[in-house]
Amino acid sequence: MDYLFQGIMSVTWQQLVMYGVGILLIWLAIRKGYEPSLLLPMGFGAILVNLPLSGVLDQTLQGGIQSSGIVEWLFSVGIDAAEAMPLLLFIGIGAMIDFGPLLSNPLMFLFGAGAQFGIFAAILLAALLGFSLNDAASIGIIGAADGPTSILVSQVLHSNYMGPIAVAAYSYMALVPIVQPFAIKLVTTKKERRIRMDYNPAAVSKKTRIIFPIGVTLIVGMVAPQSVGLVGFLMFGNLIRECGVLETLSQTAQTTLTNLITLLLGITISFSMRADQFVTPQTILIMLIGLFAFVMDTIGGVLLAKFMNLFLKKKINPMIGAAGISAFPMSSRVIQKMAMEEDPGNVILMHAAGANVSGQIASVIAGGLVISLATSLIH
Amino acid sequence: MRTETAAAALEIMWKGMAGIFITIIVIALFVWLISRIGKK
Numbered sequence: 081m082d083y084l085f086q087g088i089m090s091v092t093w094q095q096l097v098m099y100g101v102g103i104l105l106i107w108l109a110i111r112k113g114y115e116p117s118l119l120l121p122m123g124f125g126a127i128l129v130n131l132p133l134s135g136v137l138d139q140t141l142q143g144g145i146q147s148s149g150i151v152e153w154l155f156s157v158g159i160d161a162a163e164a165m166p167l168l169l170f171i172g173i174g175a176m177i178d179f180g181p182l183l184s185n186p187l188m189f190l191f192g193a194g195a196q197f198g199i200f201a202a203i204l205l206a207a208l209l210g211f212s213l214n215d216a217a218s219i220g221i222i223g224a225a226d227g228p229t230s231i232l233v234s235q236v237l238h239s240n241y242m243g244p245i246a247v248a249a250y251s252y253m254a255l256v257p258i259v260q261p262f263a264i265k266l267v268t269t270k271k272e273r274r275i276r277m278d279y280n281p282a283a284v285s286k287k288t289r290i291i292f293p294i295g296v297t298l299i300v301g302m303v304a305p306q307s308v309g310l311v312g313f314l315m316f317g318n319l320i321r322e323c324g325v326l327e328t329l330s331q332t333a334q335t336t337l338t339n340l341i342t343l344l345l346g347i348t349i350s351f352s353m354r355a356d357q358f359v360t361p362q363t364i365l366i367m368l369i370g371l372f373a374f375v376m377d378t379i380g381g382v383l384l385a386k387f388m389n390l391f392l393k394k395k396i397n398p399m400i401g402a403a404g405i406s407a408f409p410m411s412s413r414v415i416q417k418m419a420m421e422e423d424p425g426n427v428i429l430m431h432a433a434g435a436n437v438s439g440q441i442a443s444v445i446a447g448g449l450v451i452s453l454a455t456s457l458i459h
Numbered sequence: 460m461r462t463e464t465a466a467a468a469l470e471i472m473w474k475g476m477a478g479i480f481i482t483i484i485v486i487a488l489f490v491w492l493i494s495r496i497g498k499k
Binding site: 208212303438453 | 461469471474475476480483484485486490
């Protein structure tokens with residue numbers, strides 16, 4: 081009867097910890113509603129890959145028989161080979177985004193750039209804490225507030241910490257309503273948070289909406305060639321949406337494709353949540369650095385807005401700067417809610433939405449530049 | 460070793476932020492240009 085207890089007798093304490101982590105992620109997804117489409121599959125996958133001698137991983141069975149595992153296969157094909165899953169997901173994301181509020185109010189572009197500061201602050205912090213450059217760069221990209229970008233960069237840079245990085249990225253994206261208000265209040269006064277802004281959008285022609293994704297791909301692709309996959313697929317999705325002749329494909333990208341990839345991505349990422357890789361002191365450090373990245377993103381965007389206000393007659397509500405992170409649309413809604421709490425009737429949602437979608441583009445640029453710069457500096 | 464990595468991280472920081480801002484400004488100018496063309 082020994083063969084029935086082989087599994088139980090092989091469990092390590094680290095695997096037990098991972099069962100707890102998996103259950104925690106599932107609980108956060110269901111009970112708290114934290115990014116359920118990713119955290120639930122990741123949580124369940126964490127249990128699957130940490131069962132002793134798990135059949136979802138490649139195994140050598142008794143008698144020397146090789147057995148292939150489905151989760152390991154999904155990872156090798158969907159992420160390891162060419163980062164297919166995060167990139168395909170970006171087609172769906174691009175198809176969902178309406179760049180109208182940004183195109184009608186181009187000043188908001190700057191806040192997308194400013195709110196990427198946390199990425200680089202986190203890279204520096206990780207380096208000071210002893211991580212190697214490729215790991216520090218991968219950890220810093222948590223500050224991009226974008227799951228696919230975080231997964232792609234950590235995979236390209238061969239980081240050892242993709243699991244904790246993915247968990248941190250998606251967890252903090254869900255915690256934006258808690259993290260951002262805290263960070264904003266650190267660097268703004270009540271008077272600044274009550275600033276009202278007029279919204280007089282310029283009309284955006286269909287021609288502009290079609291040329292925009294093509295132009296952005298060319299510009300960003302020239303500057304950061306490593307981001308061509310990310311920006312190209314994002315803008316491809318957006319072009320499908322805006323061209324007006326591919327309505328069926330646009331709907332498919334926004335719904336079926338996105339749901340299908342999301343369904344598989346979380347459980348695939350769990351391959352990097354095996355106990356020997358996840359249950360380390362570095363995981364806790366990574367979670368803390370990730371939190372630091374999000375806080376510094378927010379502060380970076382807000383401080384940029386305050387700096388611009390030194391020169392502008394019509395002041396910008398500095399909270400708009402915080403909306404420049406890539407967590408769309410949650411960040412813009414959080415900023416609007418804060419504005420209403422400070423001053424009922426203060427509507428800055430469209431400005432915040434413009435900054436928010438700018439953050440989507442800026443985070444992709446950041447991902448490409450981080451890969452290019454880190455690989456050029458790694459010895 | 461740690462100082463070397465930190466120095467590299469600082470280089471990534473200033474080059475990265477500069478690169479993002481320059482690219483974003485170019486994109487914003489591009490948007491302004493195509494919106495002007497669109498009006499004509």
